[in-house]
Amino acid sequence: MAISLRSRIHVAELLSKGEVGKEYTVAGWVDTVRAHGGIVFVVLRDRTGKIQLVVKKNVSKDAWKTAKNLTPESVIAAHGTLVESKAALGGRELVVSELVVYSKADPLPIDIKDHSKTILAKRLDWRFLDLRNPRNLLIFLVEAEMARAAREWFYEHGFVEIFTSKIVGAATEGGAEVFSIVYFDKPAFLAQSPQLYKQMGVIAGFERVFEIGPAFRAEPHHTTRHLTEYTSVDLEMGFIDSFEDVMDAVEGVVRAMIRRAISVYGNQIREYFPDAVLEEPKDIPRITIREAYKLLESAGVEVEWGDDLSSEGERKLGEIIEREYGSPIVFVTEYPWRARPFYTMKKPDDPEWTLSFDLLFRGLEIATGGQREHRYEVLVKQIEEKGLNPKNFEWYLNMFRYGAPPHGGAGIGLERVAMQLLGLGNIREARLLPRDPERLTP
Amino acid sequence: MAISLRSRIHVAELLSKGEVGKEYTVAGWVDTVRAHGGIVFVVLRDRTGKIQLVVKKNVSKDAWKTAKNLTPESVIAAHGTLVESKAALGGRELVVSELVVYSKADPLPIDIKDHSKTILAKRLDWRFLDLRNPRNLLIFLVEAEMARAAREWFYEHGFVEIFTSKIVGAATEGGAEVFSIVYFDKPAFLAQSPQLYKQMGVIAGFERVFEIGPAFRAEPHHTTRHLTEYTSVDLEMGFIDSFEDVMDAVEGVVRAMIRRAISVYGNQIREYFPDAVLEEPKDIPRITIREAYKLLESAGVEVEWGDDLSSEGERKLGEIIEREYGSPIVFVTEYPWRARPFYTMKKPDDPEWTLSFDLLFRGLEIATGGQREHRYEVLVKQIEEKGLNPKNFEWYLNMFRYGAPPHGGAGIGLERVAMQLLGLGNIREARLLPRDPERLTP
Structure with a gap:
């Protein structure tokens, strides 16, 4: 009888719901294999867990011969009877009557049982094997x-x-950190963010838009928190009263993300990531950047009023907020105008500051956003103030001449949220196929 | 009293659930405005519909003055009392006590009420206005x-x-139709598809993966069905018995997409798109390409056995299938080896053909897929047969040396599904910001 993968059951389901004495088909990778006289013990691993297969010569000589020659990480399917077993993982094992090998594995180039034995660069070179580690x-x-x-x-x-x-056709967020494309005979670029297009979405009549997609930054930096390509969770919303509405939205999204990760994978996260956050953040405190400057100054950190926070300042602030507010996460608001892009709305009564914010999670920026200037004349002035030429923004500016609602939005870095949630040391760990100035493969 | 947009209600909800005699706040764009003595009638449009605002001098002189000067497409909010009205849209209108203008619109550069009055290229130049047309x-x-x-x-x-x-770092689907990127000092490209990476996902242990994201093709063609950037709905699944499993998945996804579009937006689709498909396709017929050749030959269309179908052949085949099977959609299977990429699995008993398929919707390819070759030695041979050098595929080939399950997958073009469903004449209509050899903006 040929094994049909259509009737395959996943290991987790088999261990929790399988009936002892009945026959099942499982499939996956060989985690370990160990021969013992007339019996071969194979631990099979699929996406959901591991189960022990017992392959006995006196049940099926063919299967036993096949099992004896198995190598770790080979792909197999097995059909057999579920039995109770005190010794086995999960208290149950499968006594195999039939065994198929789809793909025999060569000896592995990296240790996949203990990721700490291989440097990250090599793990990434062998990413498809690195991920065999649960x-x-x-x-x-x-x-x-x-x-x-x-x-x-x-x-x-x-x-x-x-x-x-x-x-x-033009750099979205300024000229420096943008990749050029050879686009037939025209100059073209990779979008640094969907900023202008999500504003277009609001203005075009979608009112509220989101996009989860790639963003590209030609960052020449070699840090543990920058990638040249990342996944941006972008939102933009029209008809807002103030930038507080945008923060409410960002808070809603980020808390939903963290809550879901913990509720679905909390046990595994606890098992594998000792530094992970395992509680959903409560109401996220909101402090102005001026309050942040003060907190940092009281802690002895030098700050320049009117400047962005340094990454060191953000890290330190994260510690202070954690201590003072008991929150791993904080909104810092009203960033200085000189540190924000031209489309940011200024604070009406104090135009040195803006209606903008960053969201810091354990001292790292995971989101940035604010209210956008939607008044044509003001926008033209702000472009000029930034030393840019309004003529180069004609298409963008036109959007504000035919009815643009008050609006705002934000971008959230998916990999950064994962990195901070799990307590990873390097953002490359949180990207399936990281790209940096040195790495283009796999 | 200042209007708060937080208490705003959408028009559709107001018309269906609003209580006559109560006060509400609405916001959106001015669809039309018409003064009539001491009354101004404003039709306000938001994402969900339209409602008539009645602005009376004797209710609020301020609001009346503001309303008199409104221009179409300006953005406003209005607060007032819901009343019954036989004359008005939806049988109800809002008698306004307060009116705010957020953004006053200049005279429009295109007719947004009747899209057929403007050529597509100009509509796309003014995409944010073009979309004001529901x-x-x-x-x-x-x-x-x-x-x-x-x-x-x-x-x-x-x-x-x-x-x-x-x-x-390398072209995914062959060298010709790929965009180059200036990536620091390295040669780099834009992914033509996530093909190799979704296979990696399966092999790495995700077992089944999907991605909905951009795909890039340096197609120099100017046709009504090609874009240089489109949204690809990609899937890849391991542990399959045959490529029929992949077709079952594609059928499941595509039917779910069409079913949902019709169930949520059927009435509007009927109103605006006379050529739309308004019934979910039943079981999708599956015919081999050899049967397709025969059907086309009987219809007097010349075909070359062993070649791909021409776009004219696909169109004609769509008509025949519609007539013979009563289905707007059909799987054509077992494409010839010479028309498929190296990673396609050949038909075991007849290696001139492959375990692959295209899905045609109203005579246009909307998806393509098949079973992938997962046996290392066979894959090396197939790369050589295609005149390629296995050394250039070292990273990819390595994935098949350490345990690769039998697998297959497909890519579905989101814009093409929408185009065929709605009966659009040009794929550019179905892309928010279309890109072709000439167009890089907006």
Whole structure:
């Protein structure tokens, strides 16, 4: 009888719901294999867990011969009878009557049982093997779940998904950190963010839009928190009263993401990531950047009033907030005008500051946003103030001449949320196929 | 009293659930405005519909003055009392006590009431205004809903979302139609598809993966069905018995997408798109390409056995299938080896053909997929047969040396599904910000 994978059951389901004495088909990778006279013990691993297969010569000589020659990480399917076993994982094992090998594995180039034995660069070179380690795979299961939670939040709150183009005719966020493309005979670039397009979505009549997609930054830096390509969770909302509405939205999304990760994968996260956050953040405190400067100054950190926070300042502030407010996460608001892009709305009564914010999670910026200037004349002035030429923004400016609602939005870095949630030391761990100035493969 | 947008109600909800005699706040764009002595009638439009505002001098002189000077497409909010009205849209109107203008519109550069009066190129130049026409906005509401339906199908069937990198070190699908990037000092490209990475996802242990994201093709063609950037709904699944499993998945996803679009937006689709498909396709017929050749030959169309179908052949085949099977949609299977990429699995008993398929919707390819070759030695041979050098595929080939399950997958073009569903004449209509050899803006 040939094994049919259509009747395959996942290990977790088999261990929790399988009936002893019945026959089942499982499939996956060989985690370990150990021969013992007329019996071969094979631990099979699939995405959901591990189960012991007992392959006895006196049950099936063919299966036993096959099992004897198995190598770790080979792909197999097995059919057999579920029996109780005190010795086995999960208290049950499968006595195999049939065994198929789909793919025999060569000896492995890296240790996949203990990721700490291999440097990260080499792990990434062998990413498809690195992820055979359940700890590493979990990072991406968490990210998938967080993206799902974010979308569900967006749907519930009237946001429409848009798919904006990543090939653009002009740099979105300023000239320096943008990749050029050879686009037939024209100059073109990779979008640094969907900023202008999500504003377009609001103005075009979608009112509220979101997009979860790639963003590209030609960051020449080699840090543990920068990538040249990352997944940006972007939102933009029209008809707001103030930038507090945008912060409410960001708070809603980020808390939904973290809540979902913990509720679905909390046990595994606890097992594999000793530094992870395991509680959903409560109401997120909001402090102005001026209060942040003061807190940092009281802690002996030098700050320049009117400047952005340094990454060291953000880290330190995270510690202070954790201590003073008991929160791993904090909104810092009203960033100085000189540290924000031209489209940011200024604070009406104090135009040195803006209606903008960053969200810091354990001392690292995971989101940035604010209210956008929607008044044509003011916007032209702000472009000029930044030393830019309004003529180069004609298309963008036109959007504000035919009815633009008050609006604001934010971008959230998916990998950064995962990195801070799980307590990873390097953002590359949180990206399936990280890109940096040195790395383009796999 | 200042209007708060937090208490705003959408028009559709107000018309269906609002209580006559109560006060409400609405906000949106001025659809039309018409003064009539001491009364100004303003039709306000938001994402959900239109409502008439009645602004009377004797209720609020301020509001009346403001209303008199309103221009179409200006953005406003109004507060007032809901009353019954036989003359008004939806049988109800709002008698306004307070009116705020957020953004006053200049005279419009294009006619947004009748999209047929403006050529598509100009409509796209003014995309943010073009979408103020509910017909045009609807296309993207449909796409958002189809993406949502696809994801829900994936979640229900054990697929994990992955975010693959779009910056790649080598061309994925062959050298010709790929965009180059200036990536620091290295040669780099834009991913033509996540093909190799979704296979990596399966092999790495996710077992089943999906991604909805941008794909880039340096297509120099100027046709009504090609874009240089589109949204690809990609899936890949391990532990399959045959490529029929992949077709079952594609059928599940595509039917879910179409079903959802019709169930959520059927009435509006009927109103705006006379050529739309308004019934969910039943079981999708599956015919081999050899049967397709024969059907086309009987219809007097010349075909070359062993070649791909021409776009004219696909169109004609769509008509025949519609007539013979009563289905607007059909799987054509077992494409010839010489027309498929190296990673396609050949038909075991007849290696001139492959375990692959295209899905045609109203005579246009909307998806392509198949079973992938997972046996290392066979794969090396197939790369050589295609005149390629296995050394250039070292990273990819390595994935098959350490345990690769039998697997297959497909890519579905989101814009093409929308185009065929709605009966649009040009794929640019179905893309928010279309890119082709000439167009990089907005």
